[in-house]
Amino acid sequence: MADTAATATHPSDNFHEPDTRGRLILKDRAIARIATTAALEVPGVVLQRGGLIRITGRDLPRADVSTGSHSVAINLYLGVQWPCDVAELTRRVHRKVGDQVENLTGMPLHQLGVFVAGTDAETTDDDAAVEYPTPTQADTVNAPRQPTAAPAAVPAAVSIALGLLALGVVAARELLISRGTLPGAPWLRNTFEWAGRQHWNHWLVIVALAALALGILLVLLALSPRARTHVPVRADSDTPTVWLRPVDVARLCSTRAGAVAGVADVHTTVDRRRATVHVTAQPGAPIDDLGTSVETTVEDALALLDRKLKLRVKIRHKKGPT
Numbered sequence: 001m002a003d004t005a006a007t008a009t010h011p012s013d014n015f016h017e018p019d020t021r022g023r024l025i026l027k028d029r030a031i032a033r034i035a036t037t038a039a040l041e042v043p044g045v046v047l048q049r050g051g052l053i054r055i056t057g058r059d060l061p062r063a064d065v066s067t068g069s070h071s072v073a074i075n076l077y078l079g080v081q082w083p084c085d086v087a088e089l090t091r092r093v094h095r096k097v098g099d100q101v102e103n104l105t106g107m108p109l110h111q112l113g114v115f116v117a118g119t120d121a122e123t124t125d126d127d128a129a130v131e132y133p134t135p136t137q138a139d140t141v142n143a144p145r146q147p148t149a150a151p152a153a154v155p156a157a158v159s160i161a162l163g164l165l166a167l168g169v170v171a172a173r174e175l176l177i178s179r180g181t182l183p184g185a186p187w188l189r190n191t192f193e194w195a196g197r198q199h200w201n202h203w204l205v206i207v208a209l210a211a212l213a214l215g216i217l218l219v220l221l222a223l224s225p226r227a228r229t230h231v232p233v234r235a236d237s238d239t240p241t242v243w244l245r246p247v248d249v250a251r252l253c254s255t256r257a258g259a260v261a262g263v264a265d266v267h268t269t270v271d272r273r274r275a276t277v278h279v280t281a282q283p284g285a286p287i288d289d290l291g292t293s294v295e296t297t298v299e300d301a302l303a304l305l306d307r308k309l310k311l312r313v314k315i316r317h318k319k320g321p322t
Contacts, residue, residue: 026105032063035074038100044089046120048079060118071110072101079118082252086233086242086304090114116233119248147243148226156218228272232306246270249305253277256301257313262290264318274310275302280318291315 039045039061048060060079065072076097080089098109174189176182230243244252250268257266257277262285268277277298281290295313302309 026067026107028065028067031065031067031072031074031101031105034100034104035063035065035076035097036061038097039076039078039093042089042092042096044081044084045093046079046081048118048120067107068110071108072105073111074101074109075113075115077115077117079120080116081120082255083301083304086116090116090242114242116242116244116248119251146228146232147230149229151221151226152224153218153221156221231309234304234306244305249275249302249309252301252304253298256297257294260290260293260297262286263294266294270309274312276312276314279313279315281315283318285317287315287317 040047045061060077062077064075064077066074074097076093078093080086093114094112098112101107101109170187173182173184174186177184177186230245231249233242233244247270250270253268253270253275254266254277257263257268257279262282263279264282265280266277268275270276275298277294279290279294281287291313294315295311298311298313302311
């Protein structure tokens with residue numbers, strides 16, 4: 001009897017076939033974890049949790065990742081320790097995160113925006129001993145867009161959009177009525193006929209003036225620039241790369257003022273032009289000397305900003321027990 005030979009194909013024989021190689025998919029969440037872990041390795045970047053951050057679940061640092069077919073873009077939000085050279089810190093973060101993302105994912109970093117979203121006033125001896133190297137041209141950070149408020153024309157645009165939607169609904173109703181699908185009186189036809197029967201009346205002057213004023217107002221809203229919502233931090237280059245919220249500037253001022261001897265309590269309010277420090281002095285502390293010390297200390301902190309804010313210090317004595 002003749003023997004029958006059987007041939008078996010090992011899976012490894014098809015290893016080099018393109019259809020059998022498979023593919024690797026990197027989730028945005030994995031890239032965000034790589035970016036935040038790399039940012040925490042930079043001295044001066046701190047992990048912030050607790051308070052409202054714990055309730056909302058938005059810890060710092062965090063990253064928003066947008067992955068393309070051949071590159072990745074990241075917006076990185078950091079919590080930093082004060083005082084620090086914010087411009088230099090962002091350069092170090094940009095270099096560290098860029099290297100880690102490109103090395104671990106194999107995808108080039110198209111854009112990295114670094115935003116300071118929180119501050120921590122506590123410093124350690126190790127952080128104070130860190131020496132930052134001189135930045136080179138390769139460490140240049142792509143300047144993000146300056147944070148601004150929503151356009152002033154947004155309410156008008158939303159109102160006009162809602163009006164157009166309502167007009168579309170009315171037009172559809174008119175079409176159904178004209179074809180006999182829907183019973184009822186046509187609104188648009190009756191309105192146009194009523195308007196065609198009108199003659200000159202004095203109230204038309206008021207309507208024309210109101211329409212003219214509304215048109216001018218809408219044009220001014222459309223052309224008005226967006227309001228600035230953040231304060232730029234002084235940088236070595238001409239273009240700022242980091243902006244702080246007014247609440248972060250207020251925390252910085254309160255932290256510096258609270259470290260002055262004789263200060264019992266302090267809180268700060270910051271608007272677009274001025275920083276007002278409200279100080280409660282300890283019983284027996286000299287008001288004049290305390291005010292000078294607080295003003296000098298807070299002015300040193302405000303020197304980090306690229307836009308000078310007027311400083312006003314208000315001091316009152318702490319009420320003793322009655």
